Amino acid sequence: MNRRQLLAAMTSATLIASAREGWSQANTPFKIGALNPITGSGAAYGTGMQKTIFAAVDEINGAGGAAGRKLQVVADDDQSQPQAGVLAAKKLIEIDDVQALVGIWSSGVALATIPLANDANIPVMVTSGAPEITSPKINSKGLVYRFNATGEGFGQAFAEVCAREGFKRPATMAFNNASGVGTVEGFRKAWAKKGGEIVEAVVYEPNQPSYRSELQKILSVKPDVIVAGSxxxxxxxILREWFQTGETQKWILPGWAANADLVRAVGADVTEGLLVVNSVSNETSSAFMSYDAAYRKAMNQSGADNVYAAMAxxxxxxxxxxxxAAGxxxxxxxxxxKIKEVTNPPGAMVSSFAEGKNALKVGKINYEGASSSVDFSATSDxxxxxxxxxxxxGKINRRYIVKI
Incomplete structure (x- = not known):
């Protein structure tokens, strides 16, 4: 082989290798790790979240995939527990080679698994409320996205409800973790801005057979409402033991703690009159209609029953x-x-992957979601x-929308 033939062969080999590399990237499935609470405290939501992730992937793949790549889901149960979440995340990242983690519900699981995702340089999408999740210390690489309000945001909503319902002497009870404490601390700050004071605050440890002593401390100061981060x-x-005392003050509870499972567990008499605050889906959007149809098919119930699935x-x-958008x-x-670029304005408003895929051919897009407008703040909240x-x-009935 002469010099000219050698150079031609080398050039041809380089072009083939480059083409193969490009083909490989474009045609290799993008693996998503669905890390959801199938068991444990988040079990009421986890199965719906997981099935929704699969349904969304099916819709995207049916539209030709993203940038020519099919999406593939590898699912695992974090059991709503940090230790189990870490083991599941390590498997998803190190063995299954997922390129993103989605659907983390518990703040404890999020805080425990984000360092693993940071080490692997992959995005993490959570519904967890602990404020520190998106802090510069935890989200040091800008890979974490929260699709729900922070605990502080819930606290502000609780304060709005307290003011609107005319309560004057609130007390707080909080589960001793980042989410529970963050929620009632957010309430305390928001209530103080309204000129109010909290008459008593109790933080309790998990997995106790009884909370009578903590409850008695709260009841001794005669609050007119008890705000719970539980x-x-x-x-x-707690509610069973409270009901046995014969006291009649009101309770404000987060939606993840006060759902149909709670009514079934303690009965309609105990839950009568409980006030429940929850984030709500973007129910008038086209995206919600698509999600709702998929959720009904997968779970045989309304998508409005599981805001976390809408987030997923x-x-x-x-x-x-x-x-x-990335190519x-x-x-x-x-x-x-590209995540904030496709969700935040400016850009053409879109409500589905297929719609966004077409709009990206001519310019920027602004995705309007099923769970919210999906406009991320500077801290990715x-x-x-x-x-x-x-x-x-025994029925949970919406009274009004709360904006903060």
């Missing part, structure tokens, strides 16, 4: 739109850089609307 299991015990739907769509050969860092519901005759 979960289903501990709320069940948006996580997948946003990730797919970011992949589409077929984009690395994860380039995809991550969202601010959805809230509602106040009241439990009456």
């Amino acid at each position: 979960y289903l299991a501990d709320t069940t015990i 739907w948006d996580m997948v769509v946003v990730l797919a739109l970011a992949i589409e 077929p050969n984009a690395e994860i860092a380039a995809i991550n850089a 969202l601010i959805p609307d809230f509602d106040l519901s009241v439990i009456a005759d």
